[in-house]
Amino acid sequence: MNKDEIIYWLKQNDETELEKLWQQADEIRKINRGDEVFLRGLIEISNYCARRCGYCGINVENKTVTRYRMTRDEIIDCARQAKEFDYGTVVMQAGEDFGLTTDFIADLITTIKSQFKLNVTLSLGERRQDELVRWKQAGADRYLLRFETSNPELFARIHPPLTDKPVDRIALLRQMREIGYEIGSGVLIGIPGQSYSDLADDILLFGTLDLDMIGVGPFIPHPATDLGTNQQKLLLDAGNQVPNTELSCYKVIALSRIICPQSNIPSTTALATLNKADGREKGLCRGANVLMPNMTPVQYRRFYEIYPAKACIDETARQCRFCMEGRIHSIGREISKR
Numbered sequence: 001m002n003k004d005e006i007i008y009w010l011k012q013n014d015e016t017e018l019e020k021l022w023q024q025a026d027e028i029r030k031i032n033r034g035d036e037v038f039l040r041g042l043i044e045i046s047n048y049c050a051r052r053c054g055y056c057g058i059n060v061e062n063k064t065v066t067r068y069r070m071t072r073d074e075i076i077d078c079a080r081q082a083k084e085f086d087y088g089t090v091v092m093q094a095g096e097d098f099g100l101t102t103d104f105i106a107d108l109i110t111t112i113k114s115q116f117k118l119n120v121t122l123s124l125g126e127r128r129q130d131e132l133v134r135w136k137q138a139g140a141d142r143y144l145l146r147f148e149t150s151n152p153e154l155f156a157r158i159h160p161p162l163t164d165k166p167v168d169r170i171a172l173l174r175q176m177r178e179i180g181y182e183i184g185s186g187v188l189i190g191i192p193g194q195s196y197s198d199l200a201d202d203i204l205l206f207g208t209l210d211l212d213m214i215g216v217g218p219f220i221p222h223p224a225t226d227l228g229t230n231q232q233k234l235l236l237d238a239g240n241q242v243p244n245t246e247l248s249c250y251k252v253i254a255l256s257r258i259i260c261p262q263s264n265i266p267s268t269t270a271l272a273t274l275n276k277a278d279g280r281e282k283g284l285c286r287g288a289n290v291l292m293p294n295m296t297p298v299q300y301r302r303f304y305e306i307y308p309a310k311a312c313i314d315e316t317a318r319q320c321r322f323c324m325e326g327r328i329h330s331i332g333r334e335i336s337k338r
């Protein structure tokens with residue numbers, strides 16, 4: 001599929017026509033990834049963050065958020081539960097928190113790998129090369145780092161660098177691959193100022209980077225952020241601006257599946273936040289093959305408020321487990337044990 005075709009689909013709003021896109025994506029998913037849905041337990045281990053991202057509610061400027069960092073024992077307990085629930089993987093995610101030291105993370109990886117034989121995915125933001133190498137040696141399997149948008153000016157605007165050096169997440173992803181990680185990335189959909197052409201480039205880049213995992217979700221404005229407050233001013237004209245809707249999200253999931261038939265593609269929590277009733281199921285029927293049940297202890301969950309009104313905010317890990325199972329079975333799919 002070329003860029004013009006991708007833009008055609010991104011701009012398409014006719015339901016009968018879109019039905020063809022959903023069907024094509026679902027078929028490609030079935031042929032390449034089968035009917036199994038992979039469950040990845042998400043542990044949001046810290047909401048401290050050094051960054052000033054214009055989209056994210058836990059950015060350092062937000063003084064109203066209560067900060068937490070889980071202890072080693074709390075994280076290990078979550079991993080134990082992931083094992084009990086038959087999740088094949090735990091994902092440790094956090095703000096860019098340098099209080100999560102190299103040693104602390106390395107020890108967690110070694111312990112989780114040796115005690116529970118789980119796959120370990122890290123999503124800790126932009127970390128130093130030596131740390132990435134050390135964590136890989138400790139046994140980490142994958143790293144998730146969304147490039148958020150492939151438009152460098154837009155990215156610089158929404159993700160100010162920490163030093164005077166510009167950030168290049170795409171180069172960092174390539175380095176991670178060199179180090180030996182399976183790499184996951186993705187984008188925000190409907191960032192104020194993001195054009196259809198930008199988003200089509202993003203989807204093509206998923207293919208060029210040959211991503212193992214592609215996570216995409218709608219941009220959800222957070223009132224304590226730059227983009228949340230200035231959204232209206234930054235929007236492009238209606239013919240160019242990508243809307244941050246549920247429908248846009250399904251289109252990107254479907255197109256990503258067509259461009260990257262083998263990738264693991266989650267039906268994300270941000271999507272479920274826009275449609276709590278059946279957003280996850282629809283994502284799974286339009287190209288996705290992964291769900292990421294939240295395992296963060298309930299007392300911390302509401303503080304990991306990257307965007308408001310997040311789905312599953314009051315549920316325990318066990319409730320999430322059974323909720324996911326019901327959703328998967330309701331659409332005739334099975335849970336993978338890997």
Ligand code: SAH
Pocket residue numbers: 055056057093094095096123124125126144145146148187188217218219220221222270306307
């Ligand atoms: N610090 C890590 C993890 C960030 S949270 C990192 O930067 O990689 C994971 C993802 O949540 C981000 O990559 C971003 O795409 C998404 N996110 C953040 N704020 C959001 C918002 N307001 N709406 C929707 N998704 C958001």
